Amino acid sequence: MKRPLIILAVFTILAILAACSGQPATQPPVEQPTQPPAAEQPTQPPAAEQPTQPPAEEKPFKVGLLSPGPVNDQGWNQTAYDALLRMEKELGAEISYVELQESPSDFEKAFRDYASQGYQMVLGHGFQFQDSAITVAKDFPDTLFFISSSRYFDPNQPNVIGLNSDSSQAYYILGLISAKMGKGAGLVGGVEIPPISESFTGFTNGAHSVNPDFPVKITYLGNWTDVAAAKEAALSMVDEGADFLAPNANIAGNGVYQAIVEAKVWGFGTYISSEKANDFSMAPGRILANYVLDYGQGLVNVARMVRDGTFKATSNIEFGLKDKDVLYITYNDQAEQPVPEDVRKLADEAIQKIAAGEINTLATGQ
Numbered sequence: 001m002k003r004p005l006i007i008l009a010v011f012t013i014l015a016i017l018a019a020c021s022g023q024p025a026t027q028p029p030v031e032q033p034t035q036p037p038a039a040e041q042p043t044q045p046p047a048a049e050q051p052t053q054p055p056a057e058e059k060p061f062k063v064g065l066l067s068p069g070p071v072n073d074q075g076w077n078q079t080a081y082d083a084l085l086r087m088e089k090e091l092g093a094e095i096s097y098v099e100l101q102e103s104p105s106d107f108e109k110a111f112r113d114y115a116s117q118g119y120q121m122v123l124g125h126g127f128q129f130q131d132s133a134i135t136v137a138k139d140f141p142d143t144l145f146f147i148s149s150s151r152y153f154d155p156n157q158p159n160v161i162g163l164n165s166d167s168s169q170a171y172y173i174l175g176l177i178s179a180k181m182g183k184g185a186g187l188v189g190g191v192e193i194p195p196i197s198e199s200f201t202g203f204t205n206g207a208h209s210v211n212p213d214f215p216v217k218i219t220y221l222g223n224w225t226d227v228a229a230a231k232e233a234a235l236s237m238v239d240e241g242a243d244f245l246a247p248n249a250n251i252a253g254n255g256v257y258q259a260i261v262e263a264k265v266w267g268f269g270t271y272i273s274s275e276k277a278n279d280f281s282m283a284p285g286r287i288l289a290n291y292v293l294d295y296g297q298g299l300v301n302v303a304r305m306v307r308d309g310t311f312k313a314t315s316n317i318e319f320g321l322k323d324k325d326v327l328y329i330t331y332n333d334q335a336e337q338p339v340p341e342d343v344r345k346l347a348d349e350a351i352q353k354i355a356a357g358e359i360n361t362l363a364t365g366q
Helices: 002-021 076-091 104-116 127-137 167-181 194-210 227-239 250-263 295-308 341-355
Strands: 062-067 094-099 121-124 144-148 160-165 185-189 216-220 244-248 266-272 287-293 317-319 327-331
Touching: 062 076, 062 104, 076 094, 076 295, 104 121, 104 127, 121 127, 121 295, 127 144, 127 160, 144 295, 160 295, 167 185, 167 194, 167 244, 167 266, 167 287, 167 327, 167 341, 185 194, 185 227, 185 250, 194 216, 194 244, 194 341, 216 227, 227 244, 227 250, 244 250, 250 266, 295 317, 327 341
Parallel strands: 062 094, 062 121, 121 144, 144 160, 160 317, 185 216, 185 244, 244 266, 266 287
Antiparallel strands: 287 327
């Protein structure tokens, strides 16, 4: 009886020990599989901080104007000034102008002042500014100097660029119309200088392109202001057989329009602004067409290219009939005798050929 009691005591002790360990006495602990250590990643040094670059400031587009007289003269000088205001409004340009008397030393100083202040574009509004621009431009290769009424260009100094409007092209068309519709023409000029004489050469060539025998009479007044003398000259031409008249004499040209009304002949408006392109009231019913010159639009077109960095100086700039928003012809449908459709067609064909370079309006025999 003692042996069974001993065995029972042993089992009792084992049971108590198992309860204290929290594991069943009959099951060994389960071994977990050993995981290999993860591969260590190389330590990256912190990226070096780059210095913060401030955004590059865009240079303002700056345009300066040298005017040879008051910019409110309602004529030549105001044309450039109005274009300057358009550059400010349409192109965001910073603008400045100076009115100057005829003094080359003042011209040079004004050019130099603008260029030294970082102006990218400076316009001398007249041929008289050309020599001063050439002198100053050598010291400021990053400034473009434009000269109105000039055909200057030197590839060795490409930052001086002449600007010119070839009025001979428009007058060629007026001459063509005259010769198709009339018996003779009279032209009254202010002073005999190349821009005036060339326009009259264009008129004559246009007339003779359709009628080699068409007579064209030319008179120069020697000034730009004598309205009475212009009227007298025009009436004299009418007495000699002219039934078409056209001026190129600035204010004095008003005398030609007076003669057109008084003599009841035909005529043309010349150097008309784009705002008055269809205004024929200078001689009501008798003006058959206008030669419209929007030189200011040409200046704005050039300024836009300069601002955008697309302007490349390879020659002087010659505005002509190819520049349809600068130089063009408008017809008066309300005239007492409008230009017939067949004549307009002939004129349009000539315009296309001139724009394409197929007709040289200053060459004889065209």
